[in-house]
Amino acid sequence: DTVEVAFLGRSNVGKSSLINSLCNYRGLALVSGQPGKTKTINYFDIESKEDISETEERRYHWFLVDLPGYGFAKTNKDNRNMWSSFISDYILHSERLMLLCLLIDGRHPEMPIDKVAFDWLVEAGVPLQIVVTKVDKLNAKEKSVNLAKIKAMYPTDSPPIMYSSLKHTGRELLQQRINQVLVGEEA
Template sequence: MPNPLQGAQFMLAAHRLSQLPADEGAEVAFAGRSNAGKSSALNALTNHKGLARTSKTPGRTQQMVAFSLPPPRDGSPEQASQPARRLIDLPGYGYAKVPLDMREHWKQEIDAYLHRRRSLRALVLIVDIRHPLKEFDRLMLQFCADTGLPCHVLLTKADKLSRGAASQALAALRKQFAAEGLHASAQVFSSSAGTGVDEARNAVANLLQQPRPDHPAQS
């Protein structure tokens, strides 16, 4: 099966919202705590091992990083003129060694990005399958529920659990979503074992094709 995210390339790293590429086309943002495996997930999804920097030291992603995607390979004459597509890697959140003023800066920038970015189509939330949802995860999920922004959760590091335990964790999360009125989709995922990679690629590709959620931009 062809990879719909093949050909991703680094565009730029932005310290502020105003430094991101022009707010046009479509993009899907990746968010998660800094030790949840976000960079590894991006590399697996795009089949590009060096796309997002990985490190044994969490908290390395301290800028908003934009990656361009080529147009879908549909063979049509209009292919080259299709709207731009991007993946946005948001700063890892929650790592204690990141200075407090940096954490506050990124809290404000991520909030501004989620509220103002009109090309944003969806959020992919990276969550370690071995741990319950943290405050940051809940904030992201609640924001998506409140604004109608689609959210797809990758329960990463599924290779650390048995298949049965991973399935139980997914079922428990979906039950929690239903109980709390959160309308996110979710799947198990492992970048190292390849679990759920094709499913996640197709989910992201489909989200990039969705119309912009009708939530008001804020200044």
Template sequence: MSKLWQARFFRTANHLRDLPRLNVPEIAFVGRSNAGKSSAINTLCNQKNLAYASRTPGRTQHINFFSIGGAHVAQHRHDPVDENKVELFLVDLPGYGYAQISGTAKEHWQKLLSDYLITRPQLSGLILVMDSRHPFQPLDVSLLEWFAVTGKPIHCLLTKADKLNRRESSEALKQVDTILRSYIDENGHPFPFSAQLFSSTKRTGLKEATAFILNLAGQPENTDPV
């Protein structure tokens, strides 16, 4: 049983002052609004409606925190979480590239997102969610290059892999790996970038993604998700 199955909604933040004050690792998920980010979070946490997928992509403008630890799988989903036992947060960041919101609201949303990603000390790494059929759209590349300066790991989750056959899946992953390896720092060292295939429908890549997230947060587990 995966530790991520303990996930509970913890808090929504619309300003930096609203962020949790707990000093625990945070793993953030970000991606285009139609890349399957909410579905990936729900699948990893073995819940149907933990991360909300709006019918109008790009409307979510807040940062949503889901706690791991302080609750048990068997408990009611709305039972309170013991903050003293929270071990890490999964963080659902606003989707980008499809937002139909006003200019002022969009500016606030973009600043909140950028300030969180660059200044948040608890942030251990980023999960960049991309549709495996259309990886590295311009905004994905921009985010990758912009966040790379933090030196923190980026793991690309190539979603909707069930839409590809075996050859197409292999080629998609090879293409993404090649692009990621092309990024090196000023000393010629590769950035901590990685990628994998994932399917919420078929649960493809679930074990690999879970292990990566927990290891990144310093919370490895010996049991496998089923």
């Protein structure tokens, strides 16, 4: 069975840009000026590799799962209940989901809706990785203050990963984190 790593976040958190950056493939996940465009669960079939030594590499086959953003602004009120039931069905019932990356906008770490999502995911027992997006838009002081807030508000087993899709900062760290999960699965 192929392992799944899912990505979830508020509608304009920069999820599509992060997916494109992580996969080094522009246009893989469609970036839209209109947040909340992704209305379906999209699966991307990924093969990634990791250099073990100068002569040896390890290859991984996994699914990157792009979940629709939550808290959409421009939908009818029925959709406002956090996220659609099919998203919670997926999160609660996918046996292949080994990691969920919850994306938090580095500029706005204290959004109540993100805390609600986090608490729900923790309650559901989902293995979480916090990924802090748009860090290129922060100065050094803001980065350190906001990272401290994020660590306090969203405690997980592994530290939050600061990510900039623009500069690919954090890309290697996130790939390593995903590889750890994949190795654990394949071991």
